[in-house]
Amino acid sequence: MSSILKIYAPVISTYGRIAAMTAEEAGLVWENVPTHAGAGEHRARHPFQKTPAVEIDGIQLYETIAICQYVDDVHGRGQLQPKDPLERARMSQWISIANAYVFPTTENGLVLPRLVVPMMGGTPREELIEQALPTIAYQMTLVSNRLEEAAYLAGNRFSLADIFMYCILRAVQLTPEGRMIFDQLLPLKKWASTVSTRKSAQATQWSTEDFMD
DSSP states (O other), X not given: OOOEEEEEEOSSOHHHHHHHHHHHHTTOEEEEEEOOTTOGGGGGTOTTOOSOEEEEXXXXXXXXXXXXXXXXXXXXXXXXXXXXXXXXXXXXXHHHHIIIIIHHHHIIIIXXXXXIHHHTTOOOOHHHHHHHHHHHHHHXXXXXXXXXXXXXXXXXXXXXXXXXXXXXXXXXXXXXXXXHHHHHOHHHHHHHHHHHTSHHHHHTOOTTHHHHO
C-alpha cells in the first residue's frame, strides 16, 4: 500500500506548505485537510494546538521539522539533508533562523497586516508594518548574503533549509514592500526564482499566488 501524507493545516499555511513541498520532493502523495489550529479535535493531533500535524505510515507526527525529517528520511532517502557535517549544521542553522526570527517578524509585521487583514475586510495597521520593515530588510539581507556565498543555504545542494526559508519568504514576496526588498537583493531574488521552478514549489502553490504577483 502506498503511503499518503495527510496534512492537517489551513488551506493557506506556510508550514503546511513546507510539509507538502517536502512530500513532493520525496515523491510522496499528500493531502491537505483544512484545519483550524484552535479546533477542539485538533488537540489530539497537536497538544499545543499548532498546525500542521500529520498522519503518515499509520503514525501521527507534529512539529514541522520532525515531519519533514521523517518524510525525507523514510520516503526521500535523505536527499534533502546533507551528509557533510558542516553542511548539515548550516542546514539546521538556517532552519532555526527561519523559524525563530524570520517567520515571526515577517508574519506578524508584514504578511498578516498587509495580506490577511484586508482579505478579512480589515484595514492594515500601517504603523505596524513601518515599524517592522527595517528588521525584515535586515533579516532578508543576511539571507541574501549567505546566498551570495553559496547556491543554497546549506551549501551547493538544495535542502530542507531552502524549503523552510522559501515558503516563509514567498509570502513576503507577495507584498509590495517585500517585492521592493527582493528587487534590491539580487542573490536572494535569483535563489527564490530558482526554487520557484522546482516541481515541489509549483505543485504546492497557494491559490492566491497568481493574482498577488
